[in-house]
Amino acid sequence: MFQTFESTASPATGPVRLAQLRARLAAEGLAGFIVPRSDAHQGEYVAARDERLQWLTGFTGSAGFCIVLPDVAGVFIDGRYRVQVKAQVDLAAFTPVPWPEVKPGAWIREKLTGGVIGFDPWLHTADEIEKLDSALEGSGITLRSTRNFIDSIWNDQPAPPVGRAFVHSDDLAGETAAAKRDRLAAGLAQAGERAAVITLPDSICWLLNIRGADVPRNPILHGFAVLQDNGHVTLYADPAKFDEPTRAHLGPHVTLRPPAAFVPGLHTLPGPVRVDRTTAPLAVSRELEEAGIAVVWGDDPCRLPKACKNAGEIAGMREAHLRDGAAMVEFLCWLDAEAPKGGLTEIDVVTALEGFRRATNALHDISFDTICGAGPNGAIMHYRVTHETNRPVRQGELLLVDSGAQYADGTTDITRTMAIGPVSAEAQECYTAVLQGLIAISRVRWPRGLAGRDLDPLARYPLWVAGRDFDHGTGHGVGAFLSVHEGPQRLSRISEVPLRPGMILSNEPGYYREGAFGIRLENLIVVEEAAKAGDGRDHLAFETLTFVPFDRRLILTERLAPGERDWLNAYHCAVMxxxxxxxxxAARVWLASACAPV
Incomplete structure (x- = not known):
């Protein structure tokens, strides 16, 4: 099993650790300290060594941060985690803060009259610190770069990860690493920039056509890289992670150096040097500036090219989704046979699903810990079952399963919500509205140039008319055998990045009733050119990659418009x-029934 069911944190440890941190801050003359979820690479998923937020607070979510002040410690969490955080932190010691509705600067000004707040410049971006500094202007409260005080009190902190790096074939990558390096270097030269610092692990892996094993569930390598305008790359990563075939793959135009050489290497760069203010640690730009090297703020040069998948990557993703769809259908057939017997638990369901994926003989890993929420646990959006929380799968309830796989040819992410026996009319109404939102995104054509925020309302409209909504984005970007959450593309109220052909996103509206049930439905989709129609304007559309049936028992078919019904029947026909x-x-017989026209 890739997934385990042990509890990784406890609310009970938080107060003691918080007291230790406050004592250390007081000795340093600091009024506070910021503890982010992020690591020095600003990835959403972090290694065990970098789980500082979880270690301090007990909160295990993939986004958030804690601001520790003398009399209050705020845990800032977005809409995905507002149920989860209440169960994971000691509420007598930590105060959940709804973010981004409550801005950290305003919250600090309300709680503190003056003083210095420390932060580790390797764990925060320039953009993040600049915004907070501006929000504190005139308050008598200042920010100061400090060492990391969590590391100084975390006595059994794990060692840095030492996962093996390996080659990602040119066939699956769709382009050689040399071609990528030359193409991006030409862009730097055209902009008059001598080099670019790359700190995102998935950007480095994409650029060099390598993968790694430094973060659970995501095949990425920890390291930093510098791309120069002549196409040469210096990769700062632990040399012990590279065997001879991988070193040979890197070739003579990639120099491998240890991580300790990164800062000295920055000091020797010819300027100007591009740094991404939204993804690079603040420490990078400060080191360059202190060495007298000109810094140019600009996007990570890999981020947008990586997001726009080429034909080879899309072909791999299509095949991965067909393979994964077959595993999912075998699983759903099994679930329909076993659930009525009683006795299943959430752990049983997670274990069975991973078994069906392993049976493909192509599974590299799961793409994240499977979210399997029975009944009220389905309302915890990023719920992870443990031995302590494991719940029976009961008749008359909904079961939400959000899961995915990492295959060498692609990354999958799919959510289905199933009825376990007859369920309430309210659950059917909500399910139908969520399905209508997914169909709306699947069917839409839009003028080139629109961003994710422009399409996001389409998924919410069926819920809005009933006075409902959901507190997460409609979709996130997805990598090709890389991170299951990838930027900059998103379907979200805050996404301003125009959608482009080749971008892969999730389409996952939902609805959650705390203490009762959760519903989420998710397919992956890829942006494609739309056929000319109407007045011939340039439009884009989505191709669906995921082929797994929806639970017809939960659909109020009379609520579907003719176009929605046609889409659903055509989709189920394609699944079959x-x-x-x-x-x-046996699964084929089950599938024929599941895909029958509505």
Whole structure:
């Protein structure tokens, strides 16, 4: 099993650790300290060594931060985690703060009359610190770069990860690493920039056509890189992670140096040097500036090219989703047979699903810990079952399963919500509205130039008319055998990045009733050129990559408009055609029934 069910944190440890941190801050003359979720690479998923927020607070979510002041410690969490955080932190010691509705600067001004707040410049971006500094202007409260005080009190902090690096083939990458380096270097030269610092692990892996094993569930390598305008790359990563074939793959135009050489290497760069103010640690730009090297703020040069998948990557993603769809259908067939017998638990469901994926003989890893929420646990958006929380799968309830896989040819992410026996009319109404939102995104055509924020309302409209909504984005970007959450593309109220052909996103509206049930439905989709129609304007559309049936027992078909019904029937027909030949005889019989027209 890739997934385990041990509890990784406890509310009970928080107060003691918080007291230790406050004592250390008081000795340093500091009024506070910021503890982010992020690591020095600003990735959403971090290694065990970098789980500082979890170690201090007990909160295990993938986004958030804690601001520790003398009399209050605020845990800032977005809408995905407002139920989860209440169960994971000691509420007598930590105060959940709804973010981004409450801005950290305003909150600090309300709680503190003056003083110095420390932060580790390797764990925060220039953009983040500049915004907070501006919000504190005139308050008598200042920010100061300090060492990391969590590391100074975390006595059994794990060692840095030492996962093996390996080659990602040119066939699957769709382009050689040399071609990528030359193409991006030409862009730097054209902009008059001598080099760019790259700090995002998935950017480095994409650029060099390598993968790693430094973060659970995501095949990425920890390191920093500098791309120069002549196409040469210096990669700062632990040399012990590279065997001879991988070193040979890097070739003579990539120099491998240890991480300790990164800062001295920055000091020797010819300027100007591009740094991404939204993804690079603040320490990078400060080191360059202190060495007298000109810094130019600009986007990570890999981020947008990586997001726009090429034909080879899309072909791999299509095949990965067909393979994964077959595993999912085998799982759903099994679930429909076993659930009525009683006795299943959430852990049983997670274990079975991973088993069906392993049976493909192509599974590299799961792409994140499977979210399997029975009944009220489904309302915890990023719920992770443990031995302590494991709940029976009961009749009359909904079961939400959000899962994915990492295959060498692609990354998958799919959510289905199933009825376990007859459920309430309210659950059916909510399910139908969520499905209508997914269909709206799947069917939309839009003028080139629109961003994720422009399409996000389409997924919410069926819920809005009923006075409902959901507190997460409609979709996130997805990498090709990389991070299951990838930027900069998103379907979200805050996404201003125009959608472009080749971008892969999730389409996952939902609805959650705390203490009762959760519903989420998710397919992956890829942006493509739309056929000319109407007045011939340039439009884009989505191709669906995921082929797994929806639970017809939960659909109020009379609520579907003719176009929605047509889409659903066509989708289920495609599922039958593409997945049917890949599954067992028993699963094929089940699939035929699941895909019957509505």
């Amino acid at each position: 055609d593409r997945i049917g030949p890949r599954v067992s005889d």
